[in-house]
Amino acid sequence: MRTVPVLIVGAGPTGLTAATLLAQYGVECLVLDRWESIYPQPRAVALDDEVHRILARLGLRDAFAAISRPHRGLRLLDRNMRVLAEFPRGTAPGRHGYPQGSMFDQPELEAILRRNLQRFGTVTLRGNAEVTALTQDSGGVRVDVTDTTTGEQGSVRAAYVLGCDGANSLTRASIGATMRDLGFTQRWLVIDVATEADLGQWEGVHQLSDPARAGTYLRIGRTRYRWEFRLAPGETADDYRDMARLHPLIARWTGDLPVAELEIIRVAEYTFRAQVADRWRDRRVFLLGDAAHLSPPFIGQGLCAGLRDAMNLAWKLAGVLGGTLAETVLDTYQIERGQHVRAMIKLARLIGTAMTAGGEWGNVIRRAVAPRLHLVPGLTDLATDSRTPPLRRSDLVVRPRLRRGLAGGLCPNAIVDGDRRFDDMAAGRFAIVTSIEPSTALRADIERRGAVLIIARPGSALHRWLGAARAAVVRPDGAVLRADRRLLPRTIGAVRPVGG
Incomplete structure (x- = not known):
């Protein structure tokens, strides 16, 4: 064996x-x-x-x-394809050096x-x-x-x-x-179509808030397009496997494009669950x-x-x-x-419920509220920022119980040296990020433990990220194990040689 x-x-x-x-x-x-x-x-x-x-x-x-293609953000549409709200993403790379x-x-x-x-x-x-x-x-x-x-x-x-x-x-x-179960079950039709034609649509995610048929549209490649529509009771994917029946669902995006130029790649039914x-x-x-x-x-x-x-x-x-x-x-x-x-x-x-719930009354509320969402402080950033929550406390995430800090969050993949980013230097090992020049003894201890020392120079992205902290231990997966106001032996003591 x-x-x-x-x-x-x-x-x-x-x-x-x-x-x-x-x-x-x-x-x-x-x-x-x-x-x-x-x-x-x-x-x-x-x-x-x-x-x-x-x-x-x-x-x-x-x-x-x-x-791949950059995802340009989110657009909310009503049943008549009127834009209720738009949350665009810029074209510049995000904090990790890639499209958000x-x-x-x-x-x-x-x-x-x-x-x-x-x-x-x-x-x-x-x-x-x-x-x-x-x-x-x-x-x-x-x-x-x-x-x-x-x-x-x-x-x-x-x-x-x-x-x-x-x-x-x-x-x-x-x-x-x-x-x-976390309380969400819906049946949806998932459609993938190929065409050499450019549909001329905005290159972000379109969320269709239609109480009769909620839907999603996005372009996933040079010739590939994806639609998703909520299925009504009694409907199945088999009801839409030929273009004659499928076309009325997607025609709002394909316009006058001849049906012969659209190739069905897949029509499938999925039950979306939480x-x-x-x-x-x-x-x-x-x-x-x-x-x-x-x-x-x-x-x-x-x-x-x-x-x-x-x-x-x-x-x-x-x-x-x-x-x-x-x-x-x-x-x-x-x-x-x-x-x-x-x-x-x-x-x-929450997003799925907001898009699909409430029937006609829900549609009335969305039409009234959505165009004003950009006025809510911070909401646009929340809708477009790709940052996800920090990891919770564990033996490998050391942070105070009563205040937020860097621990558990991701260290940004910032440019550190020329065109070299944090990940290029860390290369799957523990890293010590600090704005303090360590002593010879501390440097030797860091090296002995197999960690990478990265100095956050004043004015750099890493220096701004450290904020009030002066040193952070970053794990091989990019998450912060702990952050301290001083570069202490206990800070370096959190490092473990893993390999790489």
């Missing part, structure tokens, strides 16, 4: 990201997926700059830029993730491999696998298993975890991505949450396997990610 340190169930974006991050630390992984190759249908279509930053960390900065939002085609994203993974000899990816059972003991996990082409059965033993196997996760069932698993870990088995949580798509955070899971867990697991971190650090995974993902799901649920 083959033995590996980490076995990953599922080769979607979350599983591939986790495998790549672990490979960067030299951890051997086996990735098993029930499909032979990339699932061909587009699903996720949006991500923010925090997650764009993760893709850059994988080595995909330029490759992702080549397949990007649109893409998921099969293209998975293709570049797979090609990139081939650079690492420590990772094996097997398709047509369906995991049928997981059995844990004190020393590891036995994973039973069936070859879907030959029917041949076999087993693999792993020290740890990461379940990245989606909404119908066998991994989740194997650890006895259940999904807890759910979070009650536990994400059982001893050596972890849940990531849709196996752990499901979000309505209204703020484009479904795929983002899965990649954040991988980023949060991979460095901790690498440190445990490498013997530099105690296994107890793995307890911080759900503590940190669970609260964050709940906050994002609740925001998506």
